[in-house]
Amino acid sequence: MNKNQKSTEQPKRQGKDDMNLVEFPFASIRPDNDKKFATFSREEKDPNGNTIQKEWTIEGHIKLGLPIPSTEDTLLAIIELCKEQSNFKSKTVYFNRAELLNRMNYGKSQRYYKRLEKDLQILKAVSIEYKNSFWHNQQKQLLSRGVGIVQEYQIYNEKGRKAEQAPLFKSFIMFTDSYFESLQDQYIKNLDSEFYFSLTFHIAKKLYRILDKRFYNQPSFFFDLRELAENFLGLTQNQATKEIKKTVTKASEELVRRGFLERYDYRKIKTGKYQIWFYKAKKKPLQLPKEKTVTSIPDIFKILLDKNVSQRCVNNLIKNKEKALADFVIEKYDFTKLSIEDYVSERIKIFDLIKELGAEGKMKKIENDGAYLWNLICNDEIPESYQRQIEEKRQIEENRKREQTKRQQEELESKKSEEVELQQREEFFKEFDKLSDDIKLELLEIAKKEHQTKKYEKLKLEPQEIKEFLEERRTFYFTFSRVFKEKFSQ
Template structure:
């Protein structure tokens, strides 16, 4: 049995809303590479959103760029961000842009083995996150201004230090020697309350990056509704990160194990394929998700209270 099933000490996690909406990594666990075997340094995700002013759908694009030496983030990079958000929330409630941590603390949150391999893995993730630039076009929600920014280029980590690994327990009442500093734009989003609760125990129990990505996106979209319906390609490729955008059959097949896993834990209601996937016209399909009935969470509170009144939250526009 997974130890997380009996230990829910990390259920009270946090997710930044822009990161919940669009991926900032490739779905595969290994570094994506081009036809020549070189690490890829660019990745794009596209979707649309409803503009209540023009009453039309507006293109959203998120572009990831990095150095070919460091490569693009993998799902492990997003795990590290979620672990840092957990530490930041429970250390100083995001008041400081710098998050102090011990590598062993991060490993415990993510369920990584406390060994040298995990230390090297964490170091490599921090290198990639430091190198990463994310360009949001009509896709970055400004919680303070209550609107989408036309274009924002930012990152997540502006600087970091990972202390040399040492053996033995850490001395009590001392500040961890490792730290990571959020970029100004990302930290401001946290201060503006553009965050939501995320059950990290449940998240890290999910077996595949696809299921984890779907859980984060749909958990956000289920905030004020019990069902989410949208264009299949936009969901699978724009918000989850699959790449077979020209083959609906492959998209359905690749989503199937993740859908089944989320149904199994009660996060999603079970639907027949004919109800889940609905053909609109040639080449255009919609996908439907209904909220399931999982076991009751430790707290019924969904957001950060006064920090994020519903009217200020992003993403609460028609799909």
């Protein structure tokens, strides 16, 4: 951020998200210029419990193909701009490429400029056909509808001079009437665009939007893993489950790391079929947690002396406070908000960590403690390699803690499910005892055939032996009890 910018607080960004677009994969994660359209469909229940078949087809640019993840980012940034510029009163949105890229947290290299142009080309060409899947917020019903997004755009090269005021000399995009109307109908939700654009993985971004919508009125939500991957996130169809898991895990991890999710977990339904559960974080971590114990001033300076910082430097620091530090350090940190004691205490912690790494042989050893620490305080000089190591260490510790809580959670859940299973077993054997010998044998034959392995193919048991056998063989018991349920639920 430019230091010369006005010191007044930046107005809060007014990100908005198109709720119809959240529901289906808009951008293909794996770009393929030859693929000109994609269709997705799924069954859902309407509020009355009726099953509806939703379908969604997106057609891309004749040469450039389907939208890519950045196309979706560009669209969201433009929607945000539209809200900021006219509160959805005007379908024309003016922009400057550098500012738009900045908004999306992208760099300003030529690639991004080219990509932005490509995104606009694609947005202009894209057409979406909703079948039973376009929610009309005024009619309050699902419609079938075909819409384009961008009717027209212009890129004006601002190079070397400021954009002139006349609209002719500005870059702009103009939404199509139908798309603009849907924006005005307010089937849009707030989007924390600062957070959204700060996410690294495109899949994490999409997942964030989907979950943010779901979490509106409930703290947890689950999806069928494959359905989520293929029909919401837009991952390649028919990938092996473990591949889907790998990708979805990566995205979910980022959302946990960034404090949006408290946790997520997989539940195996049957072989190759998983549910994934997401739990919303209770509080959004707004800032780094403050240390509870702040060492008092005299203690801090004693520590400095203990670590061989010279008396002269310490005196200077006591007398002049932050003015004892290098100018650029004073500029870098806001000492109206950060006390000098906290700043020094933080540096000492960093120093201790670096020292520890040196002792472990992971880093070059510090030769002169006092000089090093003073340099760390006065010039804020933290070697990059040390920073990396510290970051690594922090991550390892964080992961360890997360793993621990996850394990505890899993143990608790498995205990619970064990209890449930025990109860079910008891109930099952109660019913089982009532069966006649013939039925028991008949069920055994069916279960042998339906069991996932063939190892019981030649099993011969007397009716009175079946119960004991089932009590000992857990997996076979499951097959048997399933067969039992199927037979008696008819």
